[in-house]
Amino acid sequence: MHVARARWGVVLAATSVVAVSGCSGGGTDSGAEPGNGTGEITVWAHQGQPAEVDVLQQTIDDCNASQEDVQATLQLIPEADYMRTVTTTDPDELPDVLEYDGPMMASLAYAQKLAPVGDLVSAETLENQTDSVLAQNTYPADGEVYGISQYDSSLGIYGNKALLDAAGVSYPQGLEDAWTAEEFEAALQTLAAADPDQKVLDIKENYGAEWPTFGFLPIVYSAGEQVVEDGVAQGNLNSAPVVEAVERFAGLRQYIDPNTDDKAFVDGRVPLSWVGHWVYNTYDEALGEDLVVLPLPDFGAGPKSGQGSWAWGVNPATENGAAAGALLDCLASDEAVSGMTDANAAPPGTTSVTAESELYQEGGPLELFARQLELTCGDGEPTPDCVAVPRPVTPAYPVISQQFSEAFFGAYDGGDAQELLDSAAELIDLDYQDNDNYGS
Template identity: 55%
Template structure:
């Protein structure tokens, strides 16, 4: 799976990249009993250990440069960085006793609540400066917040959209959105597929990144926006029943199911870049390849609106403080530097992701107003968090809960079965029951 796809890929304590994403996490830890974990402040000086995932080479170089620059800029704190292969990263944190974890660690966003639940992360409030917190985008703060406390902040975020081939759209007479305020309805999107099919030799006009599999984190990250846009939710007040299995979500997934005849399986990964399809439902990470392939014919469009406004997933890798650190002040000092605009810009230049600080985002050539990926910035500027999913907000955080491994496994299984022809209502009912049963068995995964 390419580096961009790692924005939604996770590993677990089995040591395998999950096809049922994060599922093993739920069974790997102890439990969330007792009081909140608070790191020791320490002296604010000395050597601190930092763990991070080994990504694409350009990402690794940007991080190594940030650490080298920090170490050479002052003499009070020295950072020792350890890179762990991405496929092994989450399972390594999961399998490591909390007392053996580093002072600072990176984690993939949806894993955070499980690590908090199992007392592996401490709140960063009071150690990271108010300036750093204030400059973080609302969406990235939502990913890292539980009960009013912040446990993580990211250097970058993510987003979904539909890339379009202007030449093919125009040839089929398809009118397409110019931005969020001009979004197309689900019915208009379906009509566009039909119009494109009429001009297409094999009738395949849409790429859904099917090769990544739908019973994976891609299934949840890529297509939970359909649920949210239909007015539903993966989880509401700790329950899936009445949130995930509503008539509106059932109807929306029937529409999703109806698109299958138009979908190119994209086994070679080049359906859109080679012009076989006119539309590709994917994230920001495909922009470099698509821009190079299509040039001025590339357009960037929001996902369709199923009634509650267009929605997108968001969230990515973030940074936090180990619950058992003896030097949280020094950890906070390093995070303040790591999350400044110089380092955020270097990292997002390396990986093409959405900058997660307000000031770096505003200055980004790709994401600034008038930039080719302005849509993604516009979406991030309207965060929903993970619970208050109104019509006016756009970027939704996947449920911040220690039970997320079960939520994503059961939803993505349901989505995959619907795509394969199963009755949406039956699949959603089954998923909701399984999620609620797991939550009941685990006392709601309450984090004190």
């Protein structure tokens, strides 16, 4: 599936250039003018799934109708163009409220395109945010929260119970008995022996955009390493445990379905699919009671998962920060969060909705994802006791994403993992050096 992987590299490279070039001077001390808390405000959002768009527009309409002080106008931008548009637009031309992709928070804050929201939203809104979304939306350099999330994300392996049972493959019941890397490979071998083409795993090779980093960076953390530590990738991203884990994953390629039609799992061609929460509704409809949700394999330091998704922020250039904050309060309400997460099956970004969610509450079909997020590693070093790891919260993230993606799939395509990761680490470190370590 070379076309998809080439497309991944192009998208990430373009994003990294505009994001870093937008950081002239840098700094995260730019707060929004509060204004009088009334009037008209503008809102930008990505045009996601139709169900998400419908819920968002209804939520904005409901927020407007619920009071007379603040009236918000929503503008949707196609998802493929959205972050490029934000990163290439001057702050004075950005809206009062803007949606952003979670891992881009630090880059946007450094470029003074996001303002701290701690003084703009209610204390109740902040207190109700889950620990995992707070980890995503907090800039370590100043400890300020720069966004509010309606939902989070999580990763796992979906399994087709009927096909697993038919092949005699036992599978994990939870985090405590997650497959080791060796057990995962053995399961694939057993499944392949009973499969005509021996392709038994889908890793969404057909995906683009942010998927390569989000989907496979957890392998680095599960190997017991970080991508960067104190602004340095050398000795971390290219360490021996990471190289070994990447080589081990690359060795599984013989079992992976290219999935060019995105139907490998729902059509029953493969019994396992390495992907996130967002496919649950589709997979559940296709498999029903045969659908099981498993943790990612343990590459030595415990199973790990990605986390972080779209969030809402305030433009530092707005003159009506209080009104913008009031809209964020409304977007974080139980009604708004429930509506959105019912539409997209995402883990709720608030503790109150998580507790009541049919999907994510204890005993729900996606309880595993909720538990992974409860065990977030936050902004600390990943340990065997935590599971969900935010993508690196740094203005260097666009470069990290590009370099990791290219190195990982270069190795997957048969390249030398050590050489590829060495090169990636060198270029990431050069970016930090070129930007004075981003002021940290």
